[in-house]
Amino acid sequence: MRRALEIAAIAELLSLSILLLNLATAHFPAITSLGGPVHGFAYLMVVILTVSEKTASTRAKLLSLTPGIGGLLALRQIRHSSGSRRAGSPTTSL
Template sequence: MRTLRIAAGVEAVSLTLLVLNVLTVHTELVTSLGGPVHGTAYLVVIAATWLAPATAVSGARPWALLPGFGGLLVLRRVAGRDARATAR
Protein backbone atom coordinates (compact mmCIF):
# COMPACT_ATOMS: atom_id res chain seq x y z
CA MET A 1 0.00 0.00 0.00
CA ARG A 2 2.94 2.34 0.55
CA THR A 3 3.89 2.15 -3.11
CA LEU A 4 0.29 2.87 -4.08
CA ARG A 5 0.15 5.92 -1.79
CA ILE A 6 3.36 7.37 -3.21
CA ALA A 7 2.41 6.67 -6.84
CA ALA A 8 -1.09 8.12 -6.35
CA GLY A 9 0.39 11.32 -4.95
CA VAL A 10 2.94 11.62 -7.76
CA GLU A 11 0.23 10.93 -10.33
CA ALA A 12 -2.08 13.65 -9.00
CA VAL A 13 0.66 16.25 -8.51
CA SER A 14 2.22 15.62 -11.91
CA LEU A 15 -1.12 15.95 -13.68
CA THR A 16 -1.85 19.17 -11.81
CA LEU A 17 1.53 20.59 -12.82
CA LEU A 18 1.05 19.55 -16.44
CA VAL A 19 -2.37 21.19 -16.64
CA LEU A 20 -1.15 24.36 -14.95
CA ASN A 21 1.78 24.47 -17.36
CA VAL A 22 -0.51 24.18 -20.38
CA LEU A 23 -2.88 26.85 -19.05
CA THR A 24 -0.11 29.34 -18.25
CA VAL A 25 3.38 29.47 -19.76
CA HIS A 26 3.56 26.11 -21.56
CA THR A 27 7.22 25.50 -20.84
CA GLU A 28 8.57 22.65 -22.97
CA LEU A 29 10.84 21.41 -20.15
CA VAL A 30 7.91 20.89 -17.78
CA THR A 31 6.02 19.02 -20.48
CA SER A 32 8.93 16.79 -21.47
CA LEU A 33 9.73 15.87 -17.86
CA GLY A 34 6.23 15.85 -16.42
CA GLY A 35 4.63 13.69 -19.09
CA PRO A 36 6.79 10.61 -18.54
CA VAL A 37 6.64 11.05 -14.76
CA HIS A 38 2.85 11.17 -14.88
CA GLY A 39 2.63 8.20 -17.24
CA THR A 40 4.93 6.09 -15.11
CA ALA A 41 3.05 6.97 -11.93
CA TYR A 42 -0.23 6.08 -13.65
CA LEU A 43 1.10 2.64 -14.63
CA VAL A 44 2.49 2.05 -11.12
CA VAL A 45 -0.91 2.93 -9.62
CA ILE A 46 -2.61 0.38 -11.87
CA ALA A 47 -0.07 -2.35 -11.10
CA ALA A 48 -0.01 -1.67 -7.36
CA THR A 49 -3.80 -1.64 -7.21
CA TRP A 50 -4.10 -4.98 -8.95
CA LEU A 51 -1.45 -6.52 -6.68
CA ALA A 52 -2.91 -5.29 -3.37
CA PRO A 53 -5.36 -7.79 -1.86
CA ALA A 54 -7.34 -5.06 -0.08
CA THR A 55 -8.36 -3.53 -3.40
CA ALA A 56 -10.02 -6.74 -4.59
CA VAL A 57 -12.27 -6.92 -1.55
CA SER A 58 -13.26 -3.26 -1.67
CA GLY A 59 -13.98 -3.21 -5.42
CA ALA A 60 -11.47 -0.42 -5.93
CA ARG A 61 -9.59 -1.92 -8.86
CA PRO A 62 -11.60 -0.27 -11.68
CA TRP A 63 -10.99 3.17 -10.12
CA ALA A 64 -7.25 2.80 -10.77
CA LEU A 65 -7.90 3.06 -14.49
CA LEU A 66 -8.98 6.70 -14.17
CA PRO A 67 -5.98 8.80 -15.18
CA GLY A 68 -4.94 11.59 -12.88
CA PHE A 69 -6.79 10.98 -9.66
CA GLY A 70 -7.69 7.29 -9.88
CA GLY A 71 -5.02 6.33 -7.36
CA LEU A 72 -6.39 8.74 -4.80
CA LEU A 73 -9.88 7.33 -5.35
CA VAL A 74 -8.55 3.80 -4.81
CA LEU A 75 -6.93 4.84 -1.54
CA ARG A 76 -10.12 6.54 -0.39
CA ARG A 77 -12.19 3.46 -1.20
CA VAL A 78 -9.79 1.13 0.63
CA ALA A 79 -9.61 3.49 3.64
CA GLY A 80 -13.41 3.66 3.76
CA ARG A 81 -13.64 -0.11 3.78
CA ASP A 82 -11.08 -0.31 6.58
CA ALA A 83 -12.95 2.30 8.62
CA ARG A 84 -16.22 0.42 8.24
CA ALA A 85 -14.54 -2.86 9.22
CA THR A 86 -13.05 -1.40 12.43
CA ALA A 87 -16.35 0.27 13.38
CA ARG A 88 -18.09 -3.09 13.57
Protein backbone atom coordinates in the same frame (compact mmCIF):
# COMPACT_ATOMS: atom_id res chain seq x y z
CA MET B 1 2.49 -1.63 -0.01
CA ARG B 2 -0.17 0.97 0.81
CA ARG B 3 2.54 3.55 1.46
CA ALA B 4 3.88 3.00 -2.06
CA LEU B 5 0.35 3.39 -3.43
CA GLU B 6 -0.03 6.60 -1.45
CA ILE B 7 3.19 8.03 -2.87
CA ALA B 8 2.33 6.99 -6.43
CA ALA B 9 -1.19 8.48 -6.16
CA ILE B 10 0.15 11.80 -4.91
CA ALA B 11 2.86 11.84 -7.62
CA GLU B 12 0.22 11.11 -10.25
CA LEU B 13 -2.01 13.97 -9.12
CA LEU B 14 0.85 16.45 -8.73
CA SER B 15 2.40 15.63 -12.09
CA LEU B 16 -0.94 16.01 -13.86
CA SER B 17 -1.55 19.31 -12.07
CA ILE B 18 1.86 20.61 -13.16
CA LEU B 19 1.25 19.48 -16.74
CA LEU B 20 -2.14 21.19 -16.88
CA LEU B 21 -0.81 24.36 -15.27
CA ASN B 22 2.03 24.43 -17.78
CA LEU B 23 -0.44 23.93 -20.63
CA ALA B 24 -2.63 26.78 -19.40
CA THR B 25 0.25 29.24 -18.87
CA ALA B 26 3.71 29.25 -20.43
CA HIS B 27 3.73 25.82 -22.12
CA PHE B 28 7.44 25.17 -21.61
CA PRO B 29 8.53 22.13 -23.64
CA ALA B 30 10.98 21.05 -20.92
CA ILE B 31 8.21 20.71 -18.36
CA THR B 32 6.09 18.73 -20.82
CA SER B 33 9.03 16.47 -21.70
CA LEU B 34 9.71 15.68 -18.07
CA GLY B 35 6.17 15.76 -16.69
CA GLY B 36 4.61 13.47 -19.28
CA PRO B 37 6.73 10.41 -18.53
CA VAL B 38 6.58 11.08 -14.77
CA HIS B 39 2.80 11.20 -14.89
CA GLY B 40 2.65 8.08 -17.07
CA PHE B 41 4.91 6.14 -14.75
CA ALA B 42 2.98 7.23 -11.65
CA TYR B 43 -0.30 6.27 -13.34
CA LEU B 44 0.99 2.80 -14.21
CA MET B 45 2.34 2.32 -10.69
CA VAL B 46 -1.05 3.26 -9.19
CA VAL B 47 -2.82 0.69 -11.36
CA ILE B 48 -0.24 -2.04 -10.72
CA LEU B 49 -0.12 -1.44 -6.97
CA THR B 50 -3.91 -1.35 -6.68
CA VAL B 51 -4.35 -4.57 -8.63
CA SER B 52 -1.69 -6.30 -6.55
CA GLU B 53 -3.23 -5.10 -3.25
CA LYS B 54 -4.84 -8.14 -1.60
CA THR B 55 -7.63 -6.17 0.06
CA ALA B 56 -8.54 -4.14 -3.05
CA SER B 57 -12.10 -4.62 -4.23
CA THR B 58 -13.13 -4.62 -7.87
CA ARG B 59 -14.42 -1.10 -7.38
CA ALA B 60 -11.01 0.08 -6.13
CA LYS B 61 -9.30 -1.55 -9.10
CA LEU B 62 -11.65 0.19 -11.52
CA LEU B 63 -11.23 3.53 -9.73
CA SER B 64 -7.46 3.27 -10.12
CA LEU B 65 -7.92 3.45 -13.90
CA THR B 66 -9.16 7.05 -13.63
CA PRO B 67 -6.28 9.34 -14.61
CA GLY B 68 -5.22 11.97 -12.09
CA ILE B 69 -7.40 11.33 -9.07
CA GLY B 70 -7.95 7.58 -9.50
CA GLY B 71 -5.12 6.59 -7.19
CA LEU B 72 -6.45 8.63 -4.30
CA LEU B 73 -9.98 7.35 -4.89
CA ALA B 74 -8.76 3.75 -4.98
CA LEU B 75 -6.74 4.26 -1.80
CA ARG B 76 -9.80 5.70 -0.07
CA GLN B 77 -11.90 2.73 -1.23
CA ILE B 78 -9.29 0.24 0.03
CA ARG B 79 -9.11 1.93 3.42
CA HIS B 80 -12.90 2.09 3.65
CA SER B 81 -13.43 -1.56 2.73
CA SER B 82 -10.69 -2.85 5.05
CA GLY B 83 -11.95 -0.63 7.89
CA SER B 84 -15.53 -1.89 7.59
CA ARG B 85 -14.26 -5.46 7.33
CA ARG B 86 -12.37 -5.06 10.62
CA ALA B 87 -15.34 -3.41 12.30
CA GLY B 88 -17.63 -6.30 11.36
CA SER B 89 -15.30 -9.05 12.50
CA PRO B 90 -16.26 -10.88 15.68
CA THR B 91 -14.18 -10.33 18.77
CA THR B 92 -13.31 -12.91 21.34
CA SER B 93 -12.89 -12.10 24.97
CA LEU B 94 -11.26 -14.18 27.63
